[in-house]
Amino acid sequence: QTEQESINLTLAHGLDNRHPVHLAMVHLDEQLRELSQGTMHITIYPSGQLGSEREVIELLQIGSLAMTKVSASSLEAFVPEMKIFSLPYLFEDNDHFWRVLNSDLGQQLLAAGDRYRVRGLGYYDAGSRSFYATEAPIHAPADLAGKKIRVMNSQSAINMVRAMGGAATPVSWGELYTALQQGVVDGAENNPPSFYLSKHYEVARYYTLDEHTAIPDVMIIGTHVWDALNPQQQAWLKTAMDRSTEYQRALWQQASDEALAAVEAAGVTVIRPDKTLFQTSVKDYLASQSSLLPLMQQIAAEASR
Amino acid sequence: MNRLCNGIDQHLTTLLNALLAFLVMDVTWQVITRFLLADPSSITEELARFLLIWIGLVGAAQAYRHKMHLGIDLLAQKLNPVQGIWLNRFIHACCLLFAISILIIGGCNLMWLTWTLEQFSPAMHLPMALVYAALPLSGVLICLYAVQFIIDPTAAGVTE
Amino acid sequence: MATMTLVLIVVFFLLLATNVPIAIAIALATLATLLLTIDALPAVTTIAQRVAAGMDSFALLAIPFFILSGYIMGQGGIARRLIDFALAIVGKLPGGLAFVNVIACALFGSISGSAVAATSAIGGFMVPAMEKAGYPRSFSTAVTVTASTTGMLIPPSNILIVYSLASGGVSIAALFIAGYLPGILVALALMVAAALYLKAQGISTRQAIEPVPLMKGIVGALPSLIMIVLVIGGIILGWFTPTEAGAIAVLYSLALAVGLYREIRWADLAGILNKSVSTTAIVMLLIGASAAMSWLLSYATLPQQISEALLAVTENPILILLIINLLLLVIGTFMDMTPAVLIFTPILLPVAESLGLSPLHFGIMMILNLSIGLCTPPVGSVLFVGCSVGKTSIASLIRPMLPLYLAMLVALVLVTLFPSISEWLPAQLGLI
Numbered sequence A: 001q002t003e004q005e006s007i008n009l010t011l012a013h014g015l016d017n018r019h020p021v022h023l024a025m026v027h028l029d030e031q032l033r034e035l036s037q038g039t040m041h042i043t044i045y046p047s048g049q050l051g052s053e054r055e056v057i058e059l060l061q062i063g064s065l066a067m068t069k070v071s072a073s074s075l076e077a078f079v080p081e082m083k084i085f086s087l088p089y090l091f092e093d094n095d096h097f098w099r100v101l102n103s104d105l106g107q108q109l110l111a112a113g114d115r116y117r118v119r120g121l122g123y124y125d126a127g128s129r130s131f132y133a134t135e136a137p138i139h140a141p142a143d144l145a146g147k148k149i150r151v152m153n154s155q156s157a158i159n160m161v162r163a164m165g166g167a168a169t170p171v172s173w174g175e176l177y178t179a180l181q182q183g184v185v186d187g188a189e190n191n192p193p194s195f196y197l198s199k200h201y202e203v204a205r206y207y208t209l210d211e212h213t214a215i216p217d218v219m220i221i222g223t224h225v226w227d228a229l230n231p232q233q234q235a236w237l238k239t240a241m242d243r244s245t246e247y248q249r250a251l252w253q254q255a256s257d258e259a260l261a262a263v264e265a266a267g268v269t270v271i272r273p274d275k276t277l278f279q280t281s282v283k284d285y286l287a288s289q290s291s292l293l294p295l296m297q298q299i300a301a302e303a304s305r
Numbered sequence B: 001m002n003r004l005c006n007g008i009d010q011h012l013t014t015l016l017n018a019l020l021a022f023l024v025m026d027v028t029w030q031v032i033t034r035f036l037l038a039d040p041s042s043i044t045e046e047l048a049r050f051l052l053i054w055i056g057l058v059g060a061a062q063a064y065r066h067k068m069h070l071g072i073d074l075l076a077q078k079l080n081p082v083q084g085i086w087l088n089r090f091i092h093a094c095c096l097l098f099a100i101s102i103l104i105i106g107g108c109n110l111m112w113l114t115w116t117l118e119q120f121s122p123a124m125h126l127p128m129a130l131v132y133a134a135l136p137l138s139g140v141l142i143c144l145y146a147v148q149f150i151i152d153p154t155a156a157g158v159t160e
Numbered sequence C: 001m002a003t004m005t006l007v008l009i010v011v012f013f014l015l016l017a018t019n020v021p022i023a024i025a026i027a028l029a030t031l032a033t034l035l036l037t038i039d040a041l042p043a044v045t046t047i048a049q050r051v052a053a054g055m056d057s058f059a060l061l062a063i064p065f066f067i068l069s070g071y072i073m074g075q076g077g078i079a080r081r082l083i084d085f086a087l088a089i090v091g092k093l094p095g096g097l098a099f100v101n102v103i104a105c106a107l108f109g110s111i112s113g114s115a116v117a118a119t120s121a122i123g124g125f126m127v128p129a130m131e132k133a134g135y136p137r138s139f140s141t142a143v144t145v146t147a148s149t150t151g152m153l154i155p156p157s158n159i160l161i162v163y164s165l166a167s168g169g170v171s172i173a174a175l176f177i178a179g180y181l182p183g184i185l186v187a188l189a190l191m192v193a194a195a196l197y198l199k200a201q202g203i204s205t206r207q208a209i210e211p212v213p214l215m216k217g218i219v220g221a222l223p224s225l226i227m228i229v230l231v232i233g234g235i236i237l238g239w240f241t242p243t244e245a246g247a248i249a250v251l252y253s254l255a256l257a258v259g260l261y262r263e264i265r266w267a268d269l270a271g272i273l274n275k276s277v278s279t280t281a282i283v284m285l286l287i288g289a290s291a292a293m294s295w296l297l298s299y300a301t302l303p304q305q306i307s308e309a310l311l312a313v314t315e316n317p318i319l320i321l322l323i324i325n326l327l328l329l330v331i332g333t334f335m336d337m338t339p340a341v342l343i344f345t346p347i348l349l350p351v352a353e354s355l356g357l358s359p360l361h362f363g364i365m366m367i368l369n370l371s372i373g374l375c376t377p378p379v380g381s382v383l384f385v386g387c388s389v390g391k392t393s394i395a396s397l398i399r400p401m402l403p404l405y406l407a408m409l410v411a412l413v414l415v416t417l418f419p420s421i422s423e424w425l426p427a428q429l430g431l432i
């Protein structure tokens, strides 16, 4: 009978099983087993074996999978409020970023997906995204002029790069290496571990740490699964997720530092620019985002706390 | 019923031929925009993938009517004509079950979900429900043909 | 987990045995198994989504293109000119028409993506021609059927594209180049086996087709051979992706058939398009249904369990490779190639990789292995098409098939044991 009471949550994601986020999920499973005294556990399916990010979100809504990890930017299509994270220079530093995520606002955003049948459980660190280029270094926004910069396939990402003066070009992540190599695009933007693990540093020799956006990863659960848990079980899952986040932040910092060191060792020129130039270049763009203005003010208020 | 099926079949053939020809032109255009115009089109790739889903699913219904899907006919060869008729009914009942459960019910639920949850394709901003509409459409066609095969096992199914 | 596996196998084989279309048998077996763990509505919706998702890939688009260009080349006089080319080179040798058949199939395979297209295009002409020259019809058909499978390895190849997807992104360009030497190896092995069989059976043949002068054969085939350079060269140089190369192949073959050779009229195109739609749809439904079953297997964590069980049997790499090859031969006997690749690559590739095989080498080995299955009953699409084109029964083919199966097995053993047969050429071109 105990066998039947044990709850198995399925968790599918697209990263391989050495990635810090996957390790944090393993930690999540361990914590959940411990808290629930073995009555709850998680089966993790890594490497996209159960579908792409969009497809897995659909499977959560359909009800055949319980959980997945997605970038906040791919959640935009389901939870429009998540667009906020694609805006540049929202946060003063990493502390500010996490203060916002842990605040009521951060928790409200997690719950905002309820009407789309998905609910956020917690955040993972995905670092800050910065530009890299193949031919010429980027020291200031002026250097972006005329450069074709690969962006994620999201309207916010396209608008941001345009605002900074670059020619935003959506290219799928899998094709980006060859696109950089063949000059289809002149550059792209991403966090240090992705820049390193994708081997894009082999062809893009200039990495400019302008850190324009900090887009967190979000762990989501289908509401049909969430609602079927009793309050105690929900609390266990929440606590386990908080511990997993804690664990992942440390792992991520380490992975990020190692990635930067590795690309520098491989001969990549790492540029630490004057970030205020980049911040100024997006002032008008940020001001034009009237629908997100209240959220932006709330975030700014967290900084002064 | 056979006349209805033949009529549908003809229009379907025209539609599918046009979709395949369009697919060739779409991908050619993709090469041209990137290679000659140096201004890569952002929609050709997504359009091509969606066309393939439509050709694959709707074409599968047509291929079903023409009895072109591969099967293993070892048992069928060993049966007498009467048994053969009942085996055929069983086969087409299975196809009917597949069409109703997965293509029609599953496909409609998928359309409904993606429609109410407001999902759009990234490049063309098409409702994903439109892409998935090929599932129930194919299902309805297979149902129609399956019922015809079950009622009249001698229905040729081949119009050529 | 054991119940799930049992239900899956029982339902699947029951439906297969009763002649239910394979794709639908796969989908229904998946549904029956999924219903053991998931409610009905999410289960059917999930399968519907996996069927659509399985078809939703830019790489798969090459398949309709290479099918379409294959039909255009078969009907548009390009196949005929490749046969002339082979005649000009080896037509005068004793037993030469068997060699012509093999070489023409391999050449056709080098511009077309599907073995079925080669069987109908080359067999339609070669089998009657060889009969006039005194070759038994069954033997000629058997040669066409087996030789057509070289086109699975020699690029362009639809099945290598499917493998690239199933393996999680082995470069299609590298796979294409890796297929050349193994494909040629199979062709050579088939020619040797055919010559030995003709000698052993004491079949005397005469020259029945008018010999083609060397220059005429070469000049006639040149525009068709240029297509190899255009399509494969374009992929290697990064001008276009394999999918785009497919569209280029369609336009180029159309230009040859309609413009230069004038053997296809615009009015014929509707028929060719329709045949291509049907062939494409049959393959796509198999791909969609296999994607659903593959999802179910992952969901039931079956790949890990099978890998662990295989590795627990023995640690001898040669023995494990032997087991994998035997398993694939059995799978190929009963299953069509596309679902076999989609379902079993995720299961067997991790085992092969743990033995130190590269995904490239494993892929070529797997495709060569499953090519044998294409020529065996009860499920063998190339065999069926060959029998209908050659107007022979499956039963009469068995005898002349035996030495040809053996030749393919020898090639398989060589390709399994010597990775460099697959890896040398792509390494030379800097693709791996």
Ligand code: NA
Binding pocket: C108, C109, C110, C111, C112, C113, C114, C150, C151, C152, C153, C154, C155, C156, C157
């Ligand atoms: Na080929």
Ligand code: NA
Binding pocket: C332, C333, C334, C335, C372, C373, C374, C375, C376, C377, C378, C379, C380
């Ligand atoms: Na077979």
